[in-house]
Amino acid sequence: MSSSQSLLELLSPYPPGWGGVLLAGALSTVLISLGAYLVGIAIGLVGAIGKLKGNRPVRFVLDLYTTAVRAIPELILIIGLYYAGTDGLNRILSALGLPAVEINGFVAAVAVLGIVQGAYMTEVFRGAILAIPVGQIEAAAAFGMRPRLRFRRIVLPALMPNALPGLANLWMSVTKDSALIAVVGYQELALATRIAAGNTKHYFLFFLASAALYLAITLISNVAFAALESRLRRGQPTTA
Amino acid sequence: MDFSWIFSYWPLLAAGAVQTVLLLVISVGFGFILAIGLALAQVIGPRWLKLFARGYCTCLRGTPLLIQLWLLYYGVGSLLPMIPGLRASLLWPLLREGFFFAAVSFTLNYAAYEAEVLRGALLAVPKGELEAGRSFGMSSSTLLRRIWLPRAIRIALPTIAGEVVLQLKATPLAFTVTVMDLYAVAYKVRQDTLLVYEPLMVVTVFYVCLTLIITRAFKVVEAQVPVRR
Numbered sequence: 001m002s003s004s005q006s007l008l009e010l011l012s013p014y015p016p017g018w019g020g021v022l023l024a025g026a027l028s029t030v031l032i033s034l035g036a037y038l039v040g041i042a043i044g045l046v047g048a049i050g051k052l053k054g055n056r057p058v059r060f061v062l063d064l065y066t067t068a069v070r071a072i073p074e075l076i077l078i079i080g081l082y083y084a085g086t087d088g089l090n091r092i093l094s095a096l097g098l099p100a101v102e103i104n105g106f107v108a109a110v111a112v113l114g115i116v117q118g119a120y121m122t123e124v125f126r127g128a129i130l131a132i133p134v135g136q137i138e139a140a141a142a143f144g145m146r147p148r149l150r151f152r153r154i155v156l157p158a159l160m161p162n163a164l165p166g167l168a169n170l171w172m173s174v175t176k177d178s179a180l181i182a183v184v185g186y187q188e189l190a191l192a193t194r195i196a197a198g199n200t201k202h203y204f205l206f207f208l209a210s211a212a213l214y215l216a217i218t219l220i221s222n223v224a225f226a227a228l229e230s231r232l233r234r235g236q237p238t239t240a
Numbered sequence: 241m242d243f244s245w246i247f248s249y250w251p252l253l254a255a256g257a258v259q260t261v262l263l264l265v266i267s268v269g270f271g272f273i274l275a276i277g278l279a280l281a282q283v284i285g286p287r288w289l290k291l292f293a294r295g296y297c298t299c300l301r302g303t304p305l306l307i308q309l310w311l312l313y314y315g316v317g318s319l320l321p322m323i324p325g326l327r328a329s330l331l332w333p334l335l336r337e338g339f340f341f342a343a344v345s346f347t348l349n350y351a352a353y354e355a356e357v358l359r360g361a362l363l364a365v366p367k368g369e370l371e372a373g374r375s376f377g378m379s380s381s382t383l384l385r386r387i388w389l390p391r392a393i394r395i396a397l398p399t400i401a402g403e404v405v406l407q408l409k410a411t412p413l414a415f416t417v418t419v420m421d422l423y424a425v426a427y428k429v430r431q432d433t434l435l436v437y438e439p440l441m442v443v444t445v446f447y448v449c450l451t452l453i454i455t456r457a458f459k460v461v462e463a464q465v466p467v468r469r
Contacts, residue, residue, distance in 0.1 A: 071448045073409040076423065076440060083436050172302075179304035183416065190306055197314060204315035211303040211311060218302035 018196035018206065025192030026213045032109045032188055033175045039114025040170065044121020051126050062122065069119030075180055081112040082184050105186035113177060120170050128163035129155065161232045168225040175217055189213060245433050246442065249425065256425035257446060259339070263411045263421060266343045268404055271350030276389070278355035283362045293355070300352035305410055308349055313341040313417040338417035346414075350407050357403060361396035362388065394465050401458035405451050422446060 051062050069077060085108060090100040132155065140154040182191035193210035197203045246253070281293035300308065320335055334340050365388055373387045393400075412423035420428075426439035433439075 071451050072444050073412045073423070073447055075412040075415075076426075076444055076447070080437070080440050080444075087436070176304040179306040180413075182306065190304065190310075193307070194310065194314075201318070203318045204311070207307060207311035207315045211299075211307050214304055214307060215299060215302040219298075 018200065021192050021196050022189065022206070022210060022213065025187060025189035025210075026217070028106070028187065029175065029178050029189040029214075030217065032106065032113065032178045032181065032186075033171070035106075035110035036113030036117050036174050036178070037171060039110060040117025040121045040174070041167075043114065043118025044125045047118060047122030048125035048129055051122065052129060066119045066122050069116055070123075074116065074177055075183065077116055078112050078177075078180050079184060081115060082108055085111060105184075109178070109181045109184075109186050109188075113174060113181070116177065117170060117174055120173075121167075124163050124166035124170065125159065127166070128159040131162040132158045161229070161236065164225070164229050164232060168221075168229075171221055171225070172218060175214070175221070179214075241438060242433075242435060243438055243442070245429055245435065245438070249429055252420075252425050252428070253422070253442070256420055256422035259414075259419060259421040260408075260411050260423075261450075263339075263343060263346060263414055263419070264404075264408050267346035267350045267411075268407055271347045271354055271407075274347065274351035275354035275358055278351060279358035279362055280384075282355070282359050297352045297355050300349055301356070305345070305349050306413055306416065309342060309345045309413055309417060312345045313338060317341060338414065338419045342414035342417055342419050346407065346410065349410075350403070353406075354400070354403055357396050357399045358392060361392040361399075364395050365391045397458065397462050397465075401455055404454055404458075408447065408450055408454065 047062050047066070050058050054062065072080075086103045089103065093100055136154060136158055137150065140150045145153065178188055179190040181188055182194065185191070187195075189210055193206050197206035200206070278293045278296060281289045282297075285293065317335075369387060369391060370383065373383045378386065411421060414421050415424035415427060418424075422443050426443040429439040430436055
């Protein structure tokens, strides 16, 4: 039953094998992670500026958001946000007299993970903005740049090298957090693996294979972030 | 908002809380010991041991805990009955439980993350302090036990506090392998009463309180050891 030939057949990408299901799962894991990451960056940038420049109520709300997300276990957050989100949206729709909608699993996954990422991103960007030498921003102001232009041309490029290590860590954590989406029932790598393993009873083989896929995602990302860092730090003095 | 279920589910909630805390204490306790070994292997071990320890940390940090847990519970768990004699042994009742697999995989995972922290801390101990120890004639094992390791742990203390909180936040995953931890109880309440938010809220409050207790405890420990920077 478990000759090496049949094990290879089980992992083959064509229908009798489950390799294709796994690879499709890996692809949707990467897509969910990318989507959530981008949502998180957007929330993080807005949140960081809100925390640094906002008035009291804005700062209070943002503090509550980042503290709550960072204190509550990811699994509970994901499940809570998933049900609260779909339920809340349908309540709003029914209040407006519109029919209820079935929320796309992909959109829900991206939104939920994006909200979680956003809280961490807010803190990363806040720290990165604070680490920019004040003189650089003052110089831009002295040249008469308006706040928006100043943000785009000076603050954003200057904060990126500071934020990158934190951003890289967050990317690693979102690729792994996306496995939790399996618990809500959207098919990505973790759930695809479980289905393949459950159908064939070759649990060990398939979970090992999907661990290898996750590891490959992580290692490739490591290389990509190293390259990105050397590009963003170009022109900066290198210290030994 | 309806919290009347709390009264009938009180014993189950308490048992779940105990399971959660137990998972945390076991994984942090054993994981820390394992992490010391892994960190030392990376810093002073021979080449092959260094490579092994680094590979271990990369693999366990590079894959999701959920997959590791399932690999252990479904994968290794499905291979275990094939070992002759194991089913009849005294260990079997333990090996049948999801709790055992959750505890093992959380421990292995925590050790990988903690080893990285300790590795950095071991390297951060000022050279002069180690030289001072050596000049007093300490053997390398005494030096490690009395100076290097305690000093490294002291340096790593704030990071360790964060790691322990992260570990607490990972424990609800155990519910996917039939462990009746706190989250699993909330899940059961949801199925029984059809209340979605209330059980989650109660459980969340517990996790947040536990987080506060952990951070406060580490503050107390940190205050005990004077660090001059």
